[in-house]
Amino acid sequence: MDTSNPANTMKAAWIAKFGGPEGLEVRTVPKPRPVADQVLVRVRASALNRADLLQRQGKYPAPAGFPQEIPGIEFAGEVAELGPEVRMWKPGQRVFGLIGGGAQADYLVTPERLLAEIPANLDWTEAAAIPEVFITAHDALWKQAALRPCERVLIHAVGSGVGLAAVQLVCVIQAVPYGTSRTADKLAAAKHLGLQEGIAVGENLDEIASAVEKWTDGKGINVLLDLAGGPYVKASQKAMALKGRMMLVGTVAGGSYVIDSRHVMGKRLQIIGTALRARSLEEKIAVTQSFAAEVVPLFASGVLRPNIDSTFKMSEITKAHERLESNQTVGKVVIEIG
Ligand SMILES: NC(=O)c1ccc[n+]([C@@H]2O[C@H](COP(=O)([O-])OP(=O)(O)OC[C@H]3O[C@@H](n4cnc5c(N)ncnc54)[C@H](OP(=O)(O)O)[C@@H]3O)[C@@H](O)[C@H]2O)c1
Structure with a gap:
């Protein structure tokens, strides 16, 4: 040329x-x-x-x-x-x-x-x-997790691009979005889009399961959209409902996971990893x-x-x-x- x-x-x-x-x-x-x-x-x-x-x-x-x-x-x-x-x-x-x-x-x-x-x-x-944020959230929540109306969804790093797209897509299905963020202002932005409840987390991620217990009257989370990874995956298992689906999408907080059989086997959880670019x-x-x-x-x-x-x-x-x-x-x- x-x-x-x-x-x-x-x-x-x-x-x-x-x-x-x-x-x-x-x-x-x-x-x-x-x-x-x-x-x-x-x-x-x-x-x-x-x-x-x-x-x-x-x-x-x-x-x-x-x-x-x-x-x-x-x-x-x-x-x-x-x-x-x-x-x-x-x-x-x-x-x-x-x-x-x-x-x-x-x-x-x-x-x-x-x-x-x-x-x-x-x-x-x-x-x-x-494209990137809505295709990622749509594919993970609507397609792979087969989200249904009234189900409860927990989104980690909910103020991220994918997180804010996910809040909107959860609301369209008439399911209920909850979220975590390290930054309180980002929770406010997510609430503007329909986030039901959110928690600003610090070092102690055990607070997540306590918050979910309160928000859901002990019923737990049906679908997790994990955009953070690492310790967030460990902290989420206790918050999951029977037959919950855990969608592992991001690793900003870490790339290794601790899986606790008491929760994963006891509640028959599905753990699904997903990535778009390598498909x-x-x-x-x-x-x-x-x-x-x-x-x-x-x-x-x-x-x-x-x-x-x-x-x-x-x-x-x-x-x-x-x-x-x-x-x-x-x-x-x-x-x-x-
Ligand atoms: N698997 C896939 O195909 C796919 C596709 C797209 C995106 N992703 C992943 O999904 C995640 C979100 O992507 P995005 O483009 O929406 O990101 P983004 O808009 O850049 O937001 C990422 C958010 O992650 C949070 N964060 C950063 N470091 C953290 C840490 N150490 N612990 C906890 N939270 C942390 C920050 O919010 P706080 O203020 O809460 O800290 C930040 O706003 C990323 O991990 C990205 O790589 C995966």
Whole structure:
């Protein structure tokens, strides 16, 4: 490819050096080309995730086939060009979705079935704040845990992006969301979205089971959405109801778990670990299609709303990483592109 021709290049966030945010740059790189069933998307916004921070630190490489130096696992943008086998999309349509990497750039290519159409009432920033957190919470709660009306759900790190999405999705099912956070202000934000009760936790995580006992009149939790990991998993087992489902999704508080057979076997609990990025293409298509069918219409009708903490330009990528790393965010950090 002739990269002296500007039509063949684009701007992209670039991990020049593993480590802190200062290792990030914006570079001019070759523009990708769509082949077969791929769509070329002109990216307009891409939200940041913990995965981007870990990739920048050299601890979480992008899956094979995706750019290793360009971060970004979700995007909103418009269809720019079509590979010869594309049947579902036309140039100019507004689309969003997940990708294994490379979303924080002017352009990306992705298979057509990994895209969903953005409802007309959402702007680029709002749309970019949706895919990762709502697909994760929808897949874990509605699909894998098969959440039912009136069930009681406990969400650890409820003020996180996934946590705030989960509160809304629990309310849509007419189940009851409870939550924990280390930061009281984040509980207030979650209550605004429908959180029934929450507890600001410190060192003593035994307080969680006592709070659940009080909130639920001793009935316990049917579905745990654990976005924290480590000691939170141990502390939650006592709070679970008979045949409860424990969805293990995040590890910000630790990656090793203590399992107590008195609770897990005695109450016949199910422990289900889940991750999106490492799934096969067909599995990713399945979650995207069920998100498009079941969740996107709820944004179009205004039942669901994205949660945005802050926005940055691509030239401010370093500041955006610092903001997410601060642990002070409530909702998504979105990078506006082009
Ligand atoms: N498995 C998957 O496919 C998948 C997909 C998306 C996200 N995730 C994971 O889900 C979690 C939430 O992601 P997100 O993007 O929504 O995150 P986020 O918006 O960045 O929020 C993470 C929250 O975790 C809490 N936290 C940080 N360190 C903690 C610690 N040591 N102990 C307890 N809480 C801590 C902080 O809230 P406090 O103020 O309460 O401390 C922080 O606001 C992350 O662990 C992420 O890696 C997994």
